[in-house]
Amino acid sequence: MMKVFNFLVIVLVICLGFSLFFNGFLYMQTLDLRKEIGNLHDQIDSSANQINELKNQLSELTQTKNFTFELPHLVLGYIRIELTFTLNQTHLLITSKQNYSHPALVLAFDKNGDGKISADKDDAWILYYANNYHRARIDPASGEVIFPMCLPQPSQYHHAVIKENESIFYIAFPLEMLYNDVIYVSESGVVGHGVLFCFELEYKR
Amino acid sequence: MVPSKVLVVALMVCLGISLFFDSFLYIQTLDLRKEINGFTEQIDNLTGQIDNLTSELNDLTLTKNFTFELPLTLGGFLKIELTFRIVEENLSMTAKLNHTQGGLILVFDRNGDGKITRQDDGWILYSNNKYHPTDVDPLTGSYSIPYMLPYLSPYHHAEESENETIFHISFPLNFLNLHNDLVYVSSQPVLSCGVLFHFGLKVEN
Numbered sequence: 001m002m003k004v005f006n007f008l009v010i011v012l013v014i015c016l017g018f019s020l021f022f023n024g025f026l027y028m029q030t031l032d033l034r035k036e037i038g039n040l041h042d043q044i045d046s047s048a049n050q051i052n053e054l055k056n057q058l059s060e061l062t063q064t065k066n067f068t069f070e071l072p073h074l075v076l077g078y079i080r081i082e083l084t085f086t087l088n089q090t091h092l093l094i095t096s097k098q099n100y101s102h103p104a105l106v107l108a109f110d111k112n113g114d115g116k117i118s119a120d121k122d123d124a125w126i127l128y129y130a131n132n133y134h135r136a137r138i139d140p141a142s143g144e145v146i147f148p149m150c151l152p153q154p155s156q157y158h159h160a161v162i163k164e165n166e167s168i169f170y171i172a173f174p175l176e177m178l179y180n181d182v183i184y185v186s187e188s189g190v191v192g193h194g195v196l197f198c199f200e201l202e203y204k205r
Numbered sequence: 206m207v208p209s210k211v212l213v214v215a216l217m218v219c220l221g222i223s224l225f226f227d228s229f230l231y232i233q234t235l236d237l238r239k240e241i242n243g244f245t246e247q248i249d250n251l252t253g254q255i256d257n258l259t260s261e262l263n264d265l266t267l268t269k270n271f272t273f274e275l276p277l278t279l280g281g282f283l284k285i286e287l288t289f290r291i292v293e294e295n296l297s298m299t300a301k302l303n304h305t306q307g308g309l310i311l312v313f314d315r316n317g318d319g320k321i322t323r324q325d326d327g328w329i330l331y332s333n334n335k336y337h338p339t340d341v342d343p344l345t346g347s348y349s350i351p352y353m354l355p356y357l358s359p360y361h362h363a364e365e366s367e368n369e370t371i372f373h374i375s376f377p378l379n380f381l382n383l384h385n386d387l388v389y390v391s392s393q394p395v396l397s398c399g400v401l402f403h404f405g406l407k408v409e410n
Contacts, residue, residue: 191344
């Protein structure tokens with residue numbers, strides 16, 4: 001009987017040893033797995049951040065368009081106009097940077113929405129560095145500007161920053177004033193016509 | 206001396222507890238592995254999203270689109286839709302014109318002086334896949350045509366339909382050897398000058 005008990009004790013001790021060994025092994029494994037999960041969490045957070053950044057960059061790129069034109073000028077040779085178009089909920093924001101001071105920026109939109117800019121149907125803005133403007137008529141084929149016989153009005157649409165060798169216009173036009181993305185841009189003193197193009201931003205009226 | 210029966214009972218209790226923990230830890234490792242599989246799938250999904258966004262972003266940053274309207278000699282406007290893209294060391298361009306007459310005039314600032322002048326070699330690309338070398342005065346829009354038959358063009362091919370012409374153009378960047386992104390674009394039936402602008406891709410050597 002004693003021998004049987006002794007045998008049983010030995011068997012139980014061996015089983016307990018194995019069981020404890022597996023305990024230790026499984027415990028170490030859970031620690032490793034938890035560490036792996038921690039790393040995966042970090043990786044997911046990092047990927048989510050990267051996605052947010054990419055989405056922001058995409059949104060900036062799709063909601064902002066840049067154009068740089070060089071136009072012949074009567075006095076200055078060629079002038080450079082760097083234009084940035086951005087849409088927000090209510091306005092079309094335009095930044096126009098010129099490589100000379102004291103410009104007058106000529107802008108015309110296709111206000112009647114016929115896909116063209118014409119002298120008799122679409123009126124234009126001549127935005128001055130003194131933060132006032134004239135409404136005028138322009139012929140985009142010849143570049144001819146017909147000024148009204150009145151003093152310029154103070155502008156609620158733009159303000160200008162004038163520096164020694166450059167000038168920047170910050171412009172905001174309400175979206176109600178636009179029908180499509182066709183725009184004519186020129187400057188006073190430009191030889192011939194300015195540039196007629198589509199700024200390619202989509203907006204909902 | 207501990208009686209053998211007590212020892213056996215104590216060992217059995219310990220073994221029971223140990224086996225219980227074994228099974229607990231085993232189930233936990235199964236759960237953790239399942240969780241890891243879920244996270245791995247999530248990461249794969251996020252990586253796919255990142256790849257898509259990156260390729261969309263690359264498309265947007267490596268492709269530039271412009272739509273210009275230029276006055277025609279016979280009245281009306283020529284619409285030119287331009288796409289610039291860098292593809293494997295080539296400047297790849299697509300020009301879609303709502304016109305089927307006359308060639309597309311294209312001049313880059315080949316000598317890198319920051320201007321387009323008569324010193325810069327340009328091309329008049331025709332819809333029959335031939336070209337003439339040319340030079341232009343971007344101020345007046347005048348251009349030269351040599352007294353020779355046009356060459357067969359290795360740089361472009363054109364698709365002509367009833368109302369439009371699409372030019373698919375590809376210039377090796379090594380051949381163009383550009384120092385900047387200035388380009389002059391016009392077409393033969395355009396009144397006065399075309400458009401001088403920066404296409405906004407990095408092409409410098």
